[in-house]
Amino acid sequence: DAGVTQSPTHLIKTRGQQVTLRCSPKSGHDTVSWYQQALGQGPQFIFQYYEEEERQRGNFPDRFSGHQFPNYSSELNVNALLLGDSALYLCASSRPRVFAQSLTQYFGPGTRLTVL
Amino acid sequence: SQQGEEDPQALSIQEGENATMNCSYKTSINNLQWYRQNSGRGLVHLILIRSNEREKHSGRLRVTLDTSKKSSSLLITASRAADTASYFCAPLMLTQGGSEKLVFGKGTKLTVNP
Numbered sequence: 001d002a003g004v005t006q007s008p009t010h011l012i013k014t015r016g017q018q019v020t021l022r023c024s025p026k027s028g029h030d031t032v033s034w035y036q037q038a039l040g041q042g043p044q045f046i047f048q049y050y051e052e053e054e055r056q057r058g059n060f061p062d063r064f065s066g067h068q069f070p071n072y073s074s075e076l077n078v079n080a081l082l083l084g085d086s087a088l089y090l091c092a093s094s095r096p097r098v099f100a101q102s103l104t105q106y107f108g109p110g111t112r113l114t115v116l
Numbered sequence: 117s118q119q120g121e122e123d124p125q126a127l128s129i130q131e132g133e134n135a136t137m138n139c140s141y142k143t144s145i146n147n148l149q150w151y152r153q154n155s156g157r158g159l160v161h162l163i164l165i166r167s168n169e170r171e172k173h174s175g176r177l178r179v180t181l182d183t184s185k186k187s188s189s190l191l192i193t194a195s196r197a198a199d200t201a202s203y204f205c206a207p208l209m210l211t212q213g214g215s216e217k218l219v220f221g222k223g224t225k226l227t228v229n230p
Contacts, residue, residue, distance in 0.1 A: 042223055056211050090159065
């Protein structure tokens with residue numbers, strides 16, 4: 001059973017460009033959350049998707065947007081990249097709340113984004 | 117801030133010793149999860165403790181939770197060099213919108229010397 005997968009592993013962009021990161025959740029998981037982790041910091045919650053809708057958003061500007069597909073996979077889009085967007089972007093998936101007494105979130109390996 | 121805050125920020129011990137990391141948080145939680153991260157890679161889930169539990173064990177890991185003090189601790193017994201990593205506590209909060217999110221601190225960087 002594959003865990004959470006993310007692509008690409010690494011990405012280098014220049015300021016002003018746009019980027020799309022992808023995430024496939026664990027089998028049986030329908031909820032996907034995205035986190036940004038700057039160097040030396042803990043992960044910061046960006047948003048969560050469930051049933052193809054954004055349910056909750058952290059303190060991130062509208063340049064950060066996402067999408068969830070019917071197969072529960074998800075994309076994170078960042079427009080007008082800034083140097084400060086350089087970070088490790090982590091995707092986490094969890095089981096449907098009706099089945100999940102624990103609401104454990106399982107993380108993927110992350111995408112390392114570098115903005116030059 | 118709603119962060120989970122870990123203490124100490126860095127910890128260096130010898131192989132075989134025990135390592136204790138503490139965590140404090142500020143809001144009501146559904147549960148609290150501990151994660152491990154090696155060198156900027158993905159987070160590995162270690163253990164979850166529910167808000168109505170006080171202690172939980174998993175192998176060499178022991179987690180405690182005191183909701184009255186809004187604090188938790190992670191104990192790693194008989195540490196090994198392979199335990200060298202950053203450790204994060206992440207309180208999980210349920211939001212009014214029906215979602216759930218983890219809030220992380222900066223973590224504790226543990227170094228186990230052979």
